[in-house]
Amino acid sequence: MSVTETRADDAALRRAARLDIEDFNAAYCAVLDDGNLEDWPEFFTEDAFYNVTSRENFDHDRPVGLVYCENKAMLQDRALAIAKTSMFGPRYLRHYITNTQVTGIEADGTICALANYILVETLAELPEGRLHQAGRLIDRFRRQEDGRVLLSSRIAVYDTLLVHNALVLPI
Amino acid sequence: MKMLPIDKRYVWPAAGLERVPDWAYTSQEIYDREVERIFHGPTWNYVGLDAEVPDAGDFVRSYVGPTPVVMVRDEEGEINVFENRCSHRAAEFCRELRGNTDEFVCPYHQWSYDLKGNLSGVPFRRGVNGEGGMGPDFRPENHGVKKLHVTRHNGAVFASFSDAVEPLEDYLGEEMLSDFEAVFSGRKLRVLGHYRHTLSGNWKLYPENLKDPYHATLLHTFLVTFGLLVAGNKSAMIVDPKGRHSTMASAKSDGTAVSEENKAEMRAYRDGLALADPRLMDFIPEFDSPWSVTMQVVWPGLIVQREMNTLGVRQIVPNGPNEFTMVWTMFGYEDDDEEMTRHRLRQGNLMGPAGFLGLEDNEAIKFVQDGMLNSTGGEHLVVLDPKVPAGTSNTLISEAAIRAMYKHWRQEMGL
Ligand code: FES
Ligand SMILES: [Fe+2]
Numbered sequence: 001m002s003v004t005e006t007r008a009d010d011a012a013l014r015r016a017a018r019l020d021i022e023d024f025n026a027a028y029c030a031v032l033d034d035g036n037l038e039d040w041p042e043f044f045t046e047d048a049f050y051n052v053t054s055r056e057n058f059d060h061d062r063p064v065g066l067v068y069c070e071n072k073a074m075l076q077d078r079a080l081a082i083a084k085t086s087m088f089g090p091r092y093l094r095h096y097i098t099n100t101q102v103t104g105i106e107a108d109g110t111i112c113a114l115a116n117y118i119l120v121e122t123l124a125e126l127p128e129g130r131l132h133q134a135g136r137l138i139d140r141f142r143r144q145e146d147g148r149v150l151l152s153s154r155i156a157v158y159d160t161l162l163v164h165n166a167l168v169l170p171i
Numbered sequence: 172m173k174m175l176p177i178d179k180r181y182v183w184p185a186a187g188l189e190r191v192p193d194w195a196y197t198s199q200e201i202y203d204r205e206v207e208r209i210f211h212g213p214t215w216n217y218v219g220l221d222a223e224v225p226d227a228g229d230f231v232r233s234y235v236g237p238t239p240v241v242m243v244r245d246e247e248g249e250i251n252v253f254e255n256r257c258s259h260r261a262a263e264f265c266r267e268l269r270g271n272t273d274e275f276v277c278p279y280h281q282w283s284y285d286l287k288g289n290l291s292g293v294p295f296r297r298g299v300n301g302e303g304g305m306g307p308d309f310r311p312e313n314h315g316v317k318k319l320h321v322t323r324h325n326g327a328v329f330a331s332f333s334d335a336v337e338p339l340e341d342y343l344g345e346e347m348l349s350d351f352e353a354v355f356s357g358r359k360l361r362v363l364g365h366y367r368h369t370l371s372g373n374w375k376l377y378p379e380n381l382k383d384p385y386h387a388t389l390l391h392t393f394l395v396t397f398g399l400l401v402a403g404n405k406s407a408m409i410v411d412p413k414g415r416h417s418t419m420a421s422a423k424s425d426g427t428a429v430s431e432e433n434k435a436e437m438r439a440y441r442d443g444l445a446l447a448d449p450r451l452m453d454f455i456p457e458f459d460s461p462w463s464v465t466m467q468v469v470w471p472g473l474i475v476q477r478e479m480n481t482l483g484v485r486q487i488v489p490n491g492p493n494e495f496t497m498v499w500t501m502f503g504y505e506d507d508d509e510e511m512t513r514h515r516l517r518q519g520n521l522m523g524p525a526g527f528l529g530l531e532d533n534e535a536i537k538f539v540q541d542g543m544l545n546s547t548g549g550e551h552l553v554v555l556d557p558k559v560p561a562g563t564s565n566t567l568i569s570e571a572a573i574r575a576m577y578k579h580w581r582q583e584m585g586l
Contacts, residue, residue: 052525053364056268062364064501066525068516073447078520081527084444085392088534125541162496163368165537166530 014102017111020149021100021141025115029095032169037083040170041075045142045152048072052156052171055135066167078170088168092122092129095171097137111141111149117156117171121164133158133171177204178586188561188574190550193543195577196373201584202492208583209471210236210489213336215322215329217473217486218242218252220500222326222360223269228286231269234488234498235330236472240319241265241275242328245286252330253288254317289315325355327484343469344411350418350467353460354477359505363516366499368524370533372540374489375580377497378468380532382417382572384408385555390535393527396444397452410562414575415470420462423454423479451517454479470579480511481518493540499523553577 024043031039044050051065069075096118104112115137122129135158141149156171174180181201184190194201210216218233219242230243232255239255257264257277264277264284274291275284283292290311298304319330322339329339340348370377380386384406388395406421446452454463457480467475472487483501490496501523503515522529543549556569561578564571 054367056367057364060269060364062362063512063516064364064366064519064523065516066366066523068519070513070517071448074451074517074520076447077451078527080444080446081393085396086527087390087392087531089538161367163366163524165368165370165524166533167525168530 010105013105017102017105017113017141017149018100021102021111021113021115021139024141024149025097025100029097033092033094037169038076038079040079041072043151044072044075044154045150046072048075048151049153049155050075050151050170051154052158052167054161055157055159056161058155058157066163067170082168086168088166090124091168093132093169094120094122096120109143110152111139111143113137113139113141115139119171130164131160132164132167133160135159135171137171181586183581183586184550188577189552189554189557191553191573191577192550193548195580196375196540197492197543199492201586202489204584206236206238206489208585209580210238211332212583213331213333214471215331215336215339215342215469216471217327217469217484218330219328220326220360220362220484220502221250221323221328222362222502223500224250226271228271228273229269230265230272232265232267234486235319235332237489237491239263240330241288242330243286250321250323250328251287252319252321252328253284253315254319256316257282258290258314258316284316287315288318325352325357326360327351327355343416344413346409347411347416347418347467347469350409350420350460350465351469351475353458353462353465354475354482356459360502361505361507361512363501363503363512363519365501366523367496368533369490369494369496370536371494372536373492374472374487374495375576376536376539377474377485377487377495377532378417378470378576379573380536381419381466381468381474382408382410382570382576384419384567384569384572386535387419388567390531391528393521397446404567406567408564408567408569408572410572410575412562414561414579417468417572417576419464419466419572421464422461423452423463448517450514451520452479453514453518455511455514470576476522478521479518481515481522483519483522493544 028043050069052067053065057064097115099116101114102111103114117135117137118131119133120129121132135156138155139151140153142152143149181194184192216235218240219231223231224244227244227246230241233240233242240252241255242250242252244250255263255265259280259282262277262279265275281294285291296305319332322329324339343351404421409418463479465477474485476483483499486498488496488498501519503512521527553570553573556564556566556571559571561571561575
């Protein structure tokens with residue numbers, strides 16, 4: 001195969017992966033925005049890593065996260081804690097994931113991707129809504145036997161240094 | 172018209188410490204007096220950790236109360252704290268959250284300051300071609316930035332505007348010092364990162380929240396359900412003799428030990444929930460303390476968190492009467508192995524702006540401020556545990572620590 005053909009193949013693969021990821025993220029946001037939070041861990045592999053952290057931490061290799069999960073079980077515990085135990089005021093949260101880029105496909109098929117996100121929060125006492133977070137997602141997707149992709153890692157890095165009060169739902 | 176003095180306009184309720192008036196939380200005038208008398212008064216204010224500025228020239232932007240300061244390590248290894256306000260035209264000159272530098276240069280007219288806050292350079296001091304510039308009597312040594320007193324204790328750095336503040340050990344007192352030293356034992360710290368968030372409430376509601384053990388057994392379903400803090404557990408609400416500092420302490424129990432009677436009182440209790448990854452609640456003993464959890468308030472603006480093995484400090488930065496920012500610094504110890512660091516990070520899910528417990532306190536504080544702002548002036552009821560008028564109590568079902576805090580506050584405020 002010529003170099004040009006490999007490149008063309010590669011571009012086609014990346015485009016296909018990007019479309020899969022965009023579909024994935026649309027479904028992911030739908031679950032967080034309007035669905036059942038306890039379905040959220042199903043977007044991840046068993047060994048997935050998930051972290052929501054500020055750019056301040058990320059840029060200085062500080063590992064803490066507002067949310068820090070090392071596997072799907074921890075994601076399930078977070079979903080349970082929020083859905084069944086946490087007290088917070090009623091709100092709507094809407095997630096937007098855009099500007100998806102596939103930055104590489106590794107030998108084992110893992111897709112590396114970047115995207116931007118914003119999270120808009122509307123409270124009953126703040127009916128005009130406000131930007132809650134803006135940032136980027138640093139993702140790794142693993143293709144499953146049935147062809148679906150699942151997240152094996154998602155790191156949400158927010159530029160909006162100050163969190164308004166509390167982050168009640170994941171990114 | 173001559174204004175009445177402040178203590179005639181803000182009169183504490185006749186019932187005494189069993190009531191706290193709304194104006195203590197909502198008045199700009201009271202807030203301004205707090206900045207002057209408390210944050211700028213004879214108090215020690217946490218500004219950062221030694222471990223954040225390991226090398227000469229390392230600095231972080233910080234605050235004393237609402238006032239921006241810079242904490243920096245100088246060439247001699249000392250830590251200096253000075254106001255982040257240029258002596259020329261008041262510019263907040265240090266703009267980076269942290270970094271390393273050999274001097275601070277104000278961006279506006281490039282006055283420069285050394286790592287101790289001394290004014291070291293004024294461009295065109297002698298003018299140009301013999302015209303303009305500073306007058307002959309201008310003495311740079313009189314125009315450094317405002318320097319604060321600094322004290323350090325086992326890795327924590329405190330600053331004070333006051334010349335009259337007592338040594339930190341006396342300020343904390345013996346009992347509080349020993350809780351403080353459970354975390355700050357002299358083991359070298361490793362910073363794991365920061366959280367910053369704004370809370371929609373008066374800054375005092377945060378120390379009050381940690382002097383209110385009653386809520387902990389009721390609001391925090393997670394805590395109760397997984398046995399971290401349950402009415403009936405071994406626990407204490409310890410207050411220093413002056414009423415300003417405190418430690419809320421508890422020892423972890425097995426969740427199954429909750430009595431049926433206590434369960435019935437707690438709507439929050441959920442039977443039958445289980446964690447998919449129970450490592451979250453593991454407590455690895457590592458402290459010289461009978462408690463698995465201590466939440467310590469070092470008056471006025473520091474909280475030392477030891478939630479089992481997840482450690483951190485929270486710094487309160489008030490932004491007026493109705494809002495404050497909280498800056499969290501999470502840490503472990505330099506000699507932690509990889510697994511211990513991960514354990515601290517995992518357990519970090521309990522706390523912080525998205526913590527299973529942390530987010531509930533943020534919400535509750537907002538609800539309290541909303542309640543005051545959206546209704547006519549009134550007062551809070553702080554009456555639980557009347558046998559202890561103010562101070563240390565052996566029961567969680569008590570508000571004696573809040574009463575102690577207001578006893579001290581009223582003295583400091585002259586109200
Ligand atoms: S304001 Fe700083 S140099 Fe002028
Ligand atoms: Fe709480």
